[in-house]
Amino acid sequence: MFRFIVRRLLQLIPTLFGLSLLLFIWLRRLPGGPETAILGERGTPEMRAAIRRNMGLDEPILVQYGRFVRRLIRLDLGTSTSTKRTVVTEFVERFPGTVELSISAMLIAIGLGIPLGYLAARRRGRMLDHLSVGGSLIGICIPVFFLAYVLKAIFAENLGWFPASGRQDPTLGATRITNFFVLDGIMTREWDAAADALWHLVLPAVALASIPLAIIVRITRASVLEVLNEDFVRTAEAKGLTESTVRRRHVLRNSMLPVVTSIGLLTGGLLSGAVLTETVFAFSGIGAFIYEAISQRDYPVLMGFILIIAVVYVLVNLLVDLSYSLIDPRVRVR
Amino acid sequence: MALLDVEDLSVTFARRGQRTVHAVDGVSFSVDAGEVVGLVGESGCGKSVTSLAIMGLLPKQPGLRVGGKAVFDGTDLLQLDDRSRRDIRGRDVAMIFQDPLSSLNPVIPIGLQVTEVLTRHRGMKGAAAEKEAAELLDRVGIPDPKRRLKEYPHQLSGGMRQRALIAMAVACQPRLLIADEPTTALDVTIQAQILELLKELVRDSGTALVMITHDLGVVAGMCDTVNVLYGGRVVETARRRPLFREPRHPYTVGLLASVPRLDAGRGERLNPIPGSVRDLLPWADGCAFAPRCARRVDECVGEPPALVLAHDGRSYRCVNPAPLPGTLPPPAAAGAAPAAEAPAGTAKAAEATAGPVPAPREEEKP
Numbered sequence: 001m002f003r004f005i006v007r008r009l010l011q012l013i014p015t016l017f018g019l020s021l022l023l024f025i026w027l028r029r030l031p032g033g034p035e036t037a038i039l040g041e042r043g044t045p046e047m048r049a050a051i052r053r054n055m056g057l058d059e060p061i062l063v064q065y066g067r068f069v070r071r072l073i074r075l076d077l078g079t080s081t082s083t084k085r086t087v088v089t090e091f092v093e094r095f096p097g098t099v100e101l102s103i104s105a106m107l108i109a110i111g112l113g114i115p116l117g118y119l120a121a122r123r124r125g126r127m128l129d130h131l132s133v134g135g136s137l138i139g140i141c142i143p144v145f146f147l148a149y150v151l152k153a154i155f156a157e158n159l160g161w162f163p164a165s166g167r168q169d170p171t172l173g174a175t176r177i178t179n180f181f182v183l184d185g186i187m188t189r190e191w192d193a194a195a196d197a198l199w200h201l202v203l204p205a206v207a208l209a210s211i212p213l214a215i216i217v218r219i220t221r222a223s224v225l226e227v228l229n230e231d232f233v234r235t236a237e238a239k240g241l242t243e244s245t246v247r248r249r250h251v252l253r254n255s256m257l258p259v260v261t262s263i264g265l266l267t268g269g270l271l272s273g274a275v276l277t278e279t280v281f282a283f284s285g286i287g288a289f290i291y292e293a294i295s296q297r298d299y300p301v302l303m304g305f306i307l308i309i310a311v312v313y314v315l316v317n318l319l320v321d322l323s324y325s326l327i328d329p330r331v332r333v334r
Numbered sequence: 335m336a337l338l339d340v341e342d343l344s345v346t347f348a349r350r351g352q353r354t355v356h357a358v359d360g361v362s363f364s365v366d367a368g369e370v371v372g373l374v375g376e377s378g379c380g381k382s383v384t385s386l387a388i389m390g391l392l393p394k395q396p397g398l399r400v401g402g403k404a405v406f407d408g409t410d411l412l413q414l415d416d417r418s419r420r421d422i423r424g425r426d427v428a429m430i431f432q433d434p435l436s437s438l439n440p441v442i443p444i445g446l447q448v449t450e451v452l453t454r455h456r457g458m459k460g461a462a463a464e465k466e467a468a469e470l471l472d473r474v475g476i477p478d479p480k481r482r483l484k485e486y487p488h489q490l491s492g493g494m495r496q497r498a499l500i501a502m503a504v505a506c507q508p509r510l511l512i513a514d515e516p517t518t519a520l521d522v523t524i525q526a527q528i529l530e531l532l533k534e535l536v537r538d539s540g541t542a543l544v545m546i547t548h549d550l551g552v553v554a555g556m557c558d559t560v561n562v563l564y565g566g567r568v569v570e571t572a573r574r575r576p577l578f579r580e581p582r583h584p585y586t587v588g589l590l591a592s593v594p595r596l597d598a599g600r601g602e603r604l605n606p607i608p609g610s611v612r613d614l615l616p617w618a619d620g621c622a623f624a625p626r627c628a629r630r631v632d633e634c635v636g637e638p639p640a641l642v643l644a645h646d647g648r649s650y651r652c653v654n655p656a657p658l659p660g661t662l663p664p665p666a667a668a669g670a671a672p673a674a675e676a677p678a679g680t681a682k683a684a685e686a687t688a689g690p691v692p693a694p695r696e697e698e699k700p
Contacts, residue, residue: 229393231436237391238431239451239502240424243416249450250439328441329486 001322008318012311019310020072020303024065027299033057034081037296055081068303077304082296087304090289095308096179097167098285100197101278102270104205106263109212114259117220118252124225132217139214144273148207148280155203165282168197204281208273212266219262223255230254257328264320268313336364337542338388338510341403345380345387345566348397357383359566360402360638365510370536370543372557372574374550374589380566381546382432385512387412389429390419406510425455428503430513434495434520438487444471444498445483451505470501475531493524497531504535511536512544517552529555550593554578562586565622567638572648582648582655584629621652629654 035043035051043051052058056067071078077087120132156164163169168181175188182201185194227233228251236250271287278287286305293301325331345358358380365371373381386392388404388411404411406427411419423429431437439447448467452458458466464483471479474497487495496516503511513532517525533556536543545556553560553574560577562570562585570583581587588607609626621627624634633639633653643649 231431231433232439234391235431235437235499235502236439238389238423238429239454240420240422241450241454242420245450245454249442249446253441254439329443330440330488 005318005322008314008321012314015314016307016310017069020068020307021065023303023306024068025061027297027302028057028061028064030297032297034297034299037082037298072307077307078300080293080298080301082293082298082301087300090301091286091305091308093179094284094286094289097181097283098271098274098278098287100167100180100182100201101204101208101274101283101285102267104201105208105270105273106212106267108205108209109216109266110263112209113213113216114220114256117217117259118224118255120217120221121224121228129221133221136214136217139210139217142210144207144211145276145280147210148204148277151203151207152280162203163200164203167200167283167285168193169200172196200283204277204283207280208270208277211273212263212270215262215266216259219259220255223258224251227251227255253327257324260320260324260327264317267316271309271313337367337369337407338365338544339403339405340364340384340388341405343384343387343402343404344400345383345392346399346401347395348399350397356566358387361563361566361568362402363561363568363571365542365544367509367542368536368540369559370533370545370557372553372560373544373546373563374548374553374560375563376548376589379563381548381563382514383566384563385429385514385544385546389423389427389512390414390416391429421455424451424503424508425506426508427510427512428506428508430496430499430503430511430516432515432518434492434499435487437499438495440487443484443486444490448483448498448502448505451502455506466505467501470505471498474498474501474504474535475527476501492520493527496520496524496528500528500531500535504539504541507539508541510542510544512546514546515548517547517549532556550589562589567622567651569623569652570648570650572650573646576646576648580656580658582644582658583623583650583652584627584654584656585623586650587656588626629656 033052034055034057035048038051039047049058056064068078075088077091079086080090083090116132120129123129152164155161172190172193175184175190175193177184177187181197182194185191185197232254233246233250236246241249274285275287275291277283278285279291282288286309290302290305292298293305341362343358343361344356346354346356348354361380361384363371363373373384375381383392387400390411392398392400400412402412406422409422411422411427414422438444445464445467448470449458449463452463452466456466467483468479471482476482476494476497482490482494482498487498490498496519500516511532516532517528520528529552532543532545535541543556545552547553557574560570560572560574561568562577562583564585570577570581570586572582577586578590581590585607591605592607594604607626619637620635621639624630627634629652631654639651639653641649641651642655
């Protein structure tokens, strides 16, 4: 187990180098540069050249990359060209928001998706089945940003049930400890702050959850249908076990295997979906910040954030693999 | 009274736009306490469907219809509601399946799969259940049972897995055990061990055993009474020795003749039954075996052949059965003689159980 984790973490190193090299070249090939973002259309060629020289952008690309890697080894990701704060500071401040949002979305997707998929399979061919299969198809088809706008227009602007933007009402003056607003509220016993942060999470989380929810419903349904036909379920029935024991112990547990795998993969999609959702709801997480950084050609921020997201993605999938071996003893991690 | 009396059991699968499939059609047989009864036939003859119907384990689907009776110890299993059926399953009637690997839950340790039966039917929990489970594994010949309890199915060999399944089936000392081709997925040496184990278990506990198999070797080694199935019908029922010595139904004759022999001469060809099982007959009804039968006569077509009761407690469904050795083959017309013209049989033949469709006739004494 331990060796498996270490090996997977070591595999991360070449992955990150490859990714960073690709990103580095790719970002610098984008038309325009930070000097355009800073100067706008009016900058003279001399001013542009001066800024580029200042930032070291006039050097050969491999020299720039070498410098980036040397700093990276010291865990220094540089300074944002637009906010003038270190990339790490920006990340620590913003990442908790995205994590809160992603976890809420995933909880919605898992909490609703697995029971719905299971019930659809049990009532195969009946109303609930058709509803959830049809609903999930719609869920997959609707673009996240569109759903986000619709939810915002209906539930925030028209009905006024939920806040339309932000992570928390700033007038509450909530104390910050971890930048996870809900967690902070609980830790400091500022219950109103925690509740308000949760309240702000609802609409963006629902929008973000739509695609993972739809996928989880479908995978769970297909998987349960498959397991119901397995010989060992018939054996369990032949033993005279009660229906609930057969379902819980024999059907559900076995049908969770593909669902767990898909949850790991969906996490990647969640992070990219967060970029759009956060922008719509002016939710200050990394998504909105990355969007900003792209338009500003803020190279250090883009490099740093994307690399950290890659690390997070790998870690999440490592966790998924580990939990997989908990569910299925045949998968031995070595 | 017999422990299990299956009367006129029929299972049909109807599908919209398709012809209704009669998987089991008027099957009747009985099992006495402590008896080993064989259900024999080739793939698709309805053996497994019969056993699953008795257990109430046929997959629930629209278009499935189960008719007839399966009376176990005075209660018709087919009429029971789901809950009482679950109470009987695993406690009074248990079943062993064909493929031990897929029949065991891959993600749950063997121990729990044994103890869950004990918990369900004998109310045993915790250490007591575990102790009993270890004893059960020991009884079915699994070495080091305490360690095996914690292992998963994939860590056991094929033979061990089947032993574990047998342990689960006999955990509550059922009065009837149904074994659906329990040795098909195992290699020959293990097959013999498993059969030996089953034999021992039923002999020691007085459990009745229904042995479903296509292997006549298994039948010869185990069964007291044999029912030969073809096309969803029982075509011949007899005690083991008479069946092997003088099979009457041409299908039984063909089955016995098709067994490869180790002492056969070099270059001697195998002796299969020509053709294959088909569920579509080229006529309305009649003997399902007729298309492949060497002894086919005109009477085979039209209506299902009546059940003929022979003097030795044997019965078969054939209008032109294979002749008994040592007698002249009766003319084809004799087998088709109407019941009214047949002379009165012995008391023994009159007592023999008979299937309900159509009214049984008695065989003319040779």
